[in-house]
Amino acid sequence: MSIAADLIRGHTDTIILAQLMHGDSYGYSINRKIQEITQGQYELKEATLYTAFRRLEQSGFILSYWGDENTGARRRYYSITKAGRAYYASLLDAWERSERIIEQLIR
Amino acid sequence: MSIAADLIRGHTDTIILAQLMHGDSYGYSINRKIQEITQGQYELKEATLYTAFRRLEQSGFILSYWGDENTGARRRYYSITKAGRAYYASLLDAWERSERIIEQLIR
DNA sequence: GCAAATACCTTGACAGGCGAAGTATCTGCA
DNA sequence: TGCAGATACTTCGCCTGTCAAGGTATTTGC
Numbered sequence: 001m002s003i004a005a006d007l008i009r010g011h012t013d014t015i016i017l018a019q020l021m022h023g024d025s026y027g028y029s030i031n032r033k034i035q036e037i038t039q040g041q042y043e044l045k046e047a048t049l050y051t052a053f054r055r056l057e058q059s060g061f062i063l064s065y066w067g068d069e070n071t072g073a074r075r076r077y078y079s080i081t082k083a084g085r086a087y088y089a090s091l092l093d094a095w096e097r098s099e100r101i102i103e104q105l106i107r
Numbered sequence: 108m109s110i111a112a113d114l115i116r117g118h119t120d121t122i123i124l125a126q127l128m129h130g131d132s133y134g135y136s137i138n139r140k141i142q143e144i145t146q147g148q149y150e151l152k153e154a155t156l157y158t159a160f161r162r163l164e165q166s167g168f169i170l171s172y173w174g175d176e177n178t179g180a181r182r183r184y185y186s187i188t189k190a191g192r193a194y195y196a197s198l199l200d201a202w203e204r205s206e207r208i209i210e211q212l213i214r
Numbered sequence: 215g216c217a218a219a220t221a222c223c224t225t226g227a228c229a230g231g232c233g234a235a236g237t238a239t240c241t242g243c244a
Numbered sequence: 245t246g247c248a249g250a251t252a253c254t255t256c257g258c259c260t261g262t263c264a265a266g267g268t269a270t271t272t273g274c
């Protein structure tokens with residue numbers, strides 16, 4: 001991974017929720033998607049990913065259920081809740097504001 | 108402070124170095140400058156600020172010296188080193204790249 | 215038959231941010 | 245003179261998020 005994870009820190013929840021806004025998905029798939037989108041420049045470490053899922057579920061922003069694959073490894077799917085959508089919107093807004101602030105401060 | 112500090116986390120060093128690129132300064136002043144620039148939307152907590160100074164100095168990115176005020180409280184001034192300038196440039200670059208990545212990931 | 219990919223989970227360490235509390239000096243004002 | 249408030253720096257200990265390392269189980273390809 002070529003990008004300092006510290007700079008993405010704090011966006012983990014936003015990234016996961018953004019993916020779930022496009023539809024239910026499961027951990028491994030979401031992480032591959034992230035690698036695809038960034039052309040391998042970024043990935044979530046598994047431990048980080050699964051801790052985030054637990055955090056988001058405990059907060060009521062996502063729901064999980066086991067997929068009923070009759071083939072392949074078992075998958076735990078996640079679904080964004082209504083509260084999750086609202087939270088996502090507020091995180092997007094926070095990103096936009098912080099982006100402007102950082103821009104001003106680092107030049 | 109209205110902005111989630113977690114989003115700025117990881118930029119503390121960059122922000123401090125950016126201010127020192129404009130000339131030597133001391134903690135309290137740098138923090139006031141940050142509040143000015145952001146119109147009060149952001150500030151570094153004192154503990155955060157001074158730990159960052161120590162971290163940066165130990166890494167050789169800044170130097171410190173006591174000011175010789177004969178009035179007012181004593182001030183510890185900081186000066187950016189050559190290594191600090193190079194580090195700052197690399198942090199700026201990292202910011203630009205991470206900004207693009209985040210943009211892609213959160214929509 | 216076995217390596218590699220898929221898929222998930224847990225533990226413990228570490229780093230950075232920060233609340234809280236403390237020290238010391240100076241300024242303004244009653 | 246006395247005292248609040250601003251200036252200025254410092255330390256301690258907690259909290260949170262990241263992640264290395266290790267583990268489990270299944271399926272696919274050779």
